[in-house]
Amino acid sequence: MMIQPMAIDELVSVAQAEAMGELDAPMMAIVLSSDQSYDLPINSLETDADKARWALILRAAREHVEGDAVAVLYPAWTTIRTKGEDAVADDEGADPIDTLFVQLHTRDRIYWRGFEQIRDPRHQRIIGFKRIRALSTEYDRDDAPGAATWLNTLFEPLPEEGEETDVDRELADLLEEPEVSAALYPRQLRALH
Numbered sequence: 001m002m003i004q005p006m007a008i009d010e011l012v013s014v015a016q017a018e019a020m021g022e023l024d025a026p027m028m029a030i031v032l033s034s035d036q037s038y039d040l041p042i043n044s045l046e047t048d049a050d051k052a053r054w055a056l057i058l059r060a061a062r063e064h065v066e067g068d069a070v071a072v073l074y075p076a077w078t079t080i081r082t083k084g085e086d087a088v089a090d091d092e093g094a095d096p097i098d099t100l101f102v103q104l105h106t107r108d109r110i111y112w113r114g115f116e117q118i119r120d121p122r123h124q125r126i127i128g129f130k131r132i133r134a135l136s137t138e139y140d141r142d143d144a145p146g147a148a149t150w151l152n153t154l155f156e157p158l159p160e161e162g163e164e165t166d167v168d169r170e171l172a173d174l175l176e177e178p179e180v181s182a183a184l185y186p187r188q189l190r191a192l193h
Contacts (some may be wrong), residue, residue, distance in 0.1 A: 003011070008104050008111045014138070015073040015102045016057050016115070019126050025100045025117065026076040029058055031067040038065055051150035056170055059154050069106045070154055076101055100129065107155045110144045 019025035029040040044050045077096040098117050104111040114135025118128040
């Protein structure tokens, strides 16, 4: 089993490397198993149906490679009120800031890390990141807020043998579809593309 603080720092570096030089950070998942990490691009989380489908695909992928953890990387726009001396008198019109979230799911805990994406003013490409401590937190899986409830089945225990559920049947169907294995890129192989 991996050491969690090291894992989240490594994932943050990976997430930032994926986004550097891009106009938009990619939305993606990384499935981490003991001997390999796999990238899985996520196309859309716009609807509940999209989220349900991706939750199943991620769980199927994690079980397929016997992964210990899953990281989800996604860009977002966030408005944060400034506190302290540098607070703006009228911050009602505060512009949303461009952020990148890294969320690491393990069996026991969920880690959130939030960063402001710094852009080159001329070309608007991402050139760096600034940690936002207010958006960085950790939860025990049972106490996690519902911000990413679509991922809450990632580590649910499998049912007793012989007790097949609807979710199991959907997972089995997904594992037989080419989509999961085709979308799983081993990280070092991906670097060659």
